[in-house]
Amino acid sequence: MLSLSEVSVGLAGHPILHRVSTSVSPGEVVALVGPNGAGKTTLLSVMAGDLAPSAGTVTLDGTPLSAWKQLPLARRRAVLPQEHRLAFGFRAAEVVRMGRAPWARTASEAADDEVVASAMARTDIEPLASRTFPTLSGGEKGRTSFARVLAQTTPLVLLDEPTAALDLRHQDQVLAEARRLASGGSAVVAVLHDLSVAAAYADRIVVLAAGEIVADGPPREVLDADLIGTVYEHPVDVIEHDGRLLVVPSRIHP
Amino acid sequence: MSLRAGALIGGLTVALVATVVVAAGRGQLAIPPAEVVGSFLHGIGLPFGPLPEHPQGDVTLWQVRFPRVVLAVLVGAALSAAGALMQGVFGNPLAEPGVVGVSSGAAFAAAIAIVYQLTFFGAWTIPVLAFLGGLVTTVSVYLLSRADGRTEVVTLVLTGIAVNALAGAGLALMLFLGDTQAREEIVFWQLGSLNGTRWIYVAVVAPFVGLGVLGALIVARSLDLLALGDRAARHVGVNVERLRMFSIVLVAMLTAAAVSFAGIIAFVGLVVPHLVRMVVGPGHRVLVPASALGGALLLSLADLFARTAVPYAELPIGMLTSLVGGPFFFWLLRRSRRSAGGWA
Structure with missing residues (x-):
C-alpha cells in the first residue's frame, strides 16, 4: 500500500532521514520507535505527504505521493498530529x-x-x-x-504519538482500536515511545536511530536487549511475562 | 442549521429591516416609518401605503436617505464579512481587515489622488485608486509573507504590520505635501463617513459586496477545517494555499469596496463576528451570513447616530466605531491571552 524507497530528508541543511526504505501493508500495525530526534515524526510526515523527501520515492497504491491531489489523498490516509490545536x-x-x-x-x-x-x-x-x-x-x-x-x-492511518497524555485505560483503548482498524484491513503506522506497548500491539516494529532504520521486523525479533540498549544508549532488560514482552530500562544506581 | 442559528439570523434580519425603515425617516425632515414604507413601495411600482405628506419627502428619501441607508447596509455587511473571513484564514479572532494593510493601502492611494488632483477616471478616481491600493497592498503582503510555497500566519501578520507602517508613512507624506483643502479631504476620508452618498456609489459597491459575501459562503466549510491548522486541514483534503489565496482576494475586495466610498471604518469586522461567535459558535456557515447581517445592522445604527446625535452636524462614523471598537479590542486581547484557544 505505502512504500518508501531510499528516502532522504534534510531540514535546513541538517540531514534528518538517510536512505530509509520500508513499506506498510494492509492489515498490519507498524510501530515506529527510536530515541528523541531519531526522525520518527519526520518519517511520519513523509508518509503523510506533508514533507517531500529530498531524495528517494514514496508511493501510495503505486502512485507517487507527490502526484496525489489533496482530496483523494484525504480519502486514503488520515493523520493524527502530535499537537492538538484548534x-x-x-x-x-x-x-x-x-x-x-x-x-x-x-x-x-x-x-x-x-x-x-x-x-x-x-x-x-x-x-x-x-x-x-x-x-x-x-x-x-x-x-x-x-x-x-x-x-x-481511511485505509491508511498514521498516528503520531497517539498515546501521549493518555491514561492507562485510554492508551489501551486507542491501541486496541488501532488493532481493530488493522483487522478491518487498514494499515496503521504509529509513533510510540513505550516499547512494551509497541510489542503488545504492533505486528512489526521499525527502529529508527539517527535518521536510519536499524531494525525492522516482528517484535520478538527486534526487541533484543543489546540492540535496544545500543540504540537508546541505555541498558534495558527484555522480560517475558505471561507470553508478553516487556522492555524495561535497567536502573543504574550511582 | 440549528434553532439558535436560525433565530439569530431571523432576529438580525427583522432588526435590520426595522432599523433601515426608521433610519430612513429620521433627520432634519422627519418622515414616519409608514410613509417611508409607502414611498418605497410606490417607488418600486407597488401602489400601497401612504406617501410622505411633506412635499419634499419623496425626493429626500429617494435622493438622500435611501442611497445612504443602503450604502451603510452594504459597507457594514462587507466589513463584517471580511472580518469573519480573515479571522478564519488567520485562525485568530483578533485579525481585522486593517491588519493586512487594506485600509491604509487604500487610504494612501486615495490620498495620492487627492493631493495630485488625479482625474483620469473622472469622479471615480478616488474610489478606483482606493480599491487598487487596497488590492495591491493585500496581494503584496501575501506574496512577501510566502516562503517555501506556504504562508506562515505569524509572518503574514508581521508583514502586514510592516506594510501598514509603510502605507502610514506614505499617507503622512501626502498630508505634508497637500494643500489645506487636500489635507482636509484626506482627514475626513480617514475618519470615515457616509455623508453625500449617491446611488452611483451603491451601484458600484453592491456587486462587490454581493460577490464577496457569496464567495465567503462558498469557502465557509473549508474555513471550519482550517481551524485545525494548515497541516491537519490538508490531511482532511483542504487545498490550503488555494483557499488562503481565494479568501485573501475576497477580503481585499470586500474591504476595498467598503473603504472606497465610506473611508476608514475600523473594528466593525472585529466586533460583529466575535459577538456572533459568542451566540452560535464558530462555524463559518452561520458565522458569515450572520456577521454580514450584524455588520449591516451595526453600521446602520452607527450612521443613524452619527447624523442625528448632534443637530445640524455629522459625527464621523469611523470615530464612533473606533470609540466602541478600541476598548472592545483591548478586552478581547486580555481575554484571548487567558484562554488557550485565543492565540493560534
Whole structure:
C-alpha cells in the first residue's frame, strides 16, 4: 500500500532521514520507535505527504505521493498530529465531524452521523460531545482528535504519538482500536515511545536511530536487549511475562 | 442549521429591516416609518401605503436617505464579512481587515489622488485608486509573507504590520505635501463617513459586496477545517494555499469596496463576528451570513447616530466605531491571552 524507497530528508541543511526504505501493508500495525530526534515524526510526515523527501520515492497504491491531489489523498490516509490545536471554540462533536469532510458530496456522506457516533463511542468521548475543544484536557483533546481520524475512515492511518497524555485505560483503548482498524484491513503506522506497548500491539516494529532504520521486523525479533540498549544508549532488560514482552530500562544506581 | 442559528439570523434580519425603515425617516425632515414604507413601495411600482405628506419627502428619501441607508447596509455587511473571513484564514479572532494593510493601502492611494488632483477616471478616481491600493497592498503582503510555497500566519501578520507602517508613512507624506483643502479631504476620508452618498456609489459597491459575501459562503466549510491548522486541514483534503489565496482576494475586495466610498471604518469586522461567535459558535456557515447581517445592522445604527446625535452636524462614523471598537479590542486581547484557544 505505502512504500518508501531510499528516502532522504534534510531540514535546513541538517540531514534528518538517510536512505530509509520500508513499506506498510494492509492489515498490519507498524510501530515506529527510536530515541528523541531519531526522525520518527519526520518519517511520519513523509508518509503523510506533508514533507517531500529530498531524495528517494514514496508511493501510495503505486502512485507517487507527490502526484496525489489533496482530496483523494484525504480519502486514503488520515493523520493524527502530535499537537492538538484548534483556532476557534468548536465543540468536540463538531471536531470529530471534521473528519468526514473528505466524504462530503459522496455516497458515503449519508453515513456521516453513524460514523461520527461510532467514532465517539469507540474513543469514549461521548460525554465531551458538547464541550468546546480548547476547554478539554490534553488527553481529552488527544482522544477527540483520534475520533476525528477514525471518522475519516481511511485505509491508511498514521498516528503520531497517539498515546501521549493518555491514561492507562485510554492508551489501551486507542491501541486496541488501532488493532481493530488493522483487522478491518487498514494499515496503521504509529509513533510510540513505550516499547512494551509497541510489542503488545504492533505486528512489526521499525527502529529508527539517527535518521536510519536499524531494525525492522516482528517484535520478538527486534526487541533484543543489546540492540535496544545500543540504540537508546541505555541498558534495558527484555522480560517475558505471561507470553508478553516487556522492555524495561535497567536502573543504574550511582 | 440549528434553532439558535436560525433565530439569530431571523432576529438580525427583522432588526435590520426595522432599523433601515426608521433610519430612513429620521433627520432634519422627519418622515414616519409608514410613509417611508409607502414611498418605497410606490417607488418600486407597488401602489400601497401612504406617501410622505411633506412635499419634499419623496425626493429626500429617494435622493438622500435611501442611497445612504443602503450604502451603510452594504459597507457594514462587507466589513463584517471580511472580518469573519480573515479571522478564519488567520485562525485568530483578533485579525481585522486593517491588519493586512487594506485600509491604509487604500487610504494612501486615495490620498495620492487627492493631493495630485488625479482625474483620469473622472469622479471615480478616488474610489478606483482606493480599491487598487487596497488590492495591491493585500496581494503584496501575501506574496512577501510566502516562503517555501506556504504562508506562515505569524509572518503574514508581521508583514502586514510592516506594510501598514509603510502605507502610514506614505499617507503622512501626502498630508505634508497637500494643500489645506487636500489635507482636509484626506482627514475626513480617514475618519470615515457616509455623508453625500449617491446611488452611483451603491451601484458600484453592491456587486462587490454581493460577490464577496457569496464567495465567503462558498469557502465557509473549508474555513471550519482550517481551524485545525494548515497541516491537519490538508490531511482532511483542504487545498490550503488555494483557499488562503481565494479568501485573501475576497477580503481585499470586500474591504476595498467598503473603504472606497465610506473611508476608514475600523473594528466593525472585529466586533460583529466575535459577538456572533459568542451566540452560535464558530462555524463559518452561520458565522458569515450572520456577521454580514450584524455588520449591516451595526453600521446602520452607527450612521443613524452619527447624523442625528448632534443637530445640524455629522459625527464621523469611523470615530464612533473606533470609540466602541478600541476598548472592545483591548478586552478581547486580555481575554484571548487567558484562554488557550485565543492565540493560534
